[in-house]
Amino acid sequence: DGGITQSPKYLFRKEGQNVTLSCEQNLNHDAMYWYRQDPGQGLRLIYYSQIVNDFQKGDIAEGYSVSREKKESFPLTVTSAQKNPTAFYLCASSMTDYSNQPQHFGDGTRLSIL
Amino acid sequence: QKEVEQNSGPLSVPEGAIASLNCTYSDRVSQSFFWYRQYSGKSPELIMSIYSNGDKEDGRFTAQLNKASQYVSLLIRDSQPSDSATYLCAGPNSGNTGKLIFGQGTTLQVKP
Numbered sequence: 001d002g003g004i005t006q007s008p009k010y011l012f013r014k015e016g017q018n019v020t021l022s023c024e025q026n027l028n029h030d031a032m033y034w035y036r037q038d039p040g041q042g043l044r045l046i047y048y049s050q051i052v053n054d055f056q057k058g059d060i061a062e063g064y065s066v067s068r069e070k071k072e073s074f075p076l077t078v079t080s081a082q083k084n085p086t087a088f089y090l091c092a093s094s095m096t097d098y099s100n101q102p103q104h105f106g107d108g109t110r111l112s113i114l
Numbered sequence: 115q116k117e118v119e120q121n122s123g124p125l126s127v128p129e130g131a132i133a134s135l136n137c138t139y140s141d142r143v144s145q146s147f148f149w150y151r152q153y154s155g156k157s158p159e160l161i162m163s164i165y166s167n168g169d170k171e172d173g174r175f176t177a178q179l180n181k182a183s184q185y186v187s188l189l190i191r192d193s194q195p196s197d198s199a200t201y202l203c204a205g206p207n208s209g210n211t212g213k214l215i216f217g218q219g220t221t222l223q224v225k226p
Contacts, residue, residue, distance in 0.1 A: 031212045042202070042218040043158075050212060058213075090157055097212035100146040100165060103204075105157040 002027045006091050006106035012114045013078065013085060021076045021109045023091035032074040033092040033103060036060060043090065049074055050097040078111060086112050116141045118205050120217035128225055133190040135220050137203030140184070147186045149177060150202040152219065158202055162188060193224045 004025045013019045025032065031050050035043040045058030049068040063082025068074050074093075078085045088110055092103040117140040127133045137147070146165045150158035164170045164177040164186070176189040186205075190197055200219040207213035 033213075043216040045207075045213065048213060094212050100206070101212060102148045102160050102163050103212075103214055104160060105150075108157045 004091060004093055004104060004106035006089075006109050008109060009107065011109055011111045013111060014114050016080045018077055018079050019085075019111070021078070021089055021091075021111070023074045023076065023106060024072055025074075025091075025093045025106075026072060027093060027095075027104065028071070029093035029095050029104075030071070031094045031097045031101075032068070033094075034058075034064070034066065034074070034076045035090040035092065037088045037090060037108075046076065046089075116144075116205070116207055116215050118203055118215050118217040120201075120203055120220045122218055122220060124221040124223050126223045126225060127193050129193060129195060131193050131224075133193045133197065133222055133224070135188040135190075135201050135203075135222065137186040137188075137217055138184055139186065139203075139205050141205070142181070142184060144181075144205045146206060147177070147179060148204045148214070149175075149186075149188045150204065150216075152200045152202060154199070190222075193222075195224050195226050198222055198224050 007022045033048040034046040047066040049055035065077045090108045091106045094101040094103045149162040151161050152158045162177040164179045170177045174191045178187045200221045202219045203217040204214040207215040
């Protein structure tokens with residue numbers, strides 16, 4: 001079955017620690033995205049990538065980093081510089097980077113501070 | 115800055131009624147819109163895409179796009195308790211980057 005796999009489902013971060021959230025897709029999609037969702041809030045774009053080895057900052061990139069070394073994979077690192085990391089993190093992909101393509105989401109990762 | 119706005123609700127309807135969810139957007143050029151359903155604690159699921167003026171029907175769902183009024187709506191006929199969720203409207207953010215801008219979502223409660 002094609003889809004987007006995010007892991008882990010739950011993650012706890014200690015003060016001063018970097019943590020990496022995994023996102024893998026087998027849909028052969030070119031574009032991938034990371035969003036953050038806070039309780040009762042909409043989705044805010046962290047980073048996106050339209051092609052392998054290229055990515056751009058979204059609206060709230062500070063304190064986060066990404067890489068896109070393979071088409072299938074777009075991991076997100078939450079660094080210690082992100083002072084309020086507790087949120088629901090969603091990875092999405094779309095077939096191309098055209099604006100008429102819907103995005104499809106993984107199941108998400110819930111990150112909390114210990 | 116483009117915007118997509120939704121009434122956060124909650125919108126409460128009795129089982130079997132028609133639920134009407136609305137979304138307005140700021141960009142007159144936008145061509146395509148998407149409706150997502152998000153159950154509590156889960157990720158958004160795409161339920162409808164609409165690319166042209168008028169109505170698009172899929173089962174109990176009808177999406178309506180009115181470009182002149184910059185208005186998108188989702189009608190759910192014969193609402194069921196299982197339709198209780200938050201519904202997110204999304205439209206293109208900028209150019210041909212694939213980026214979408216999401217509304218805050220409308221929470222729908224269908225009461226048995």
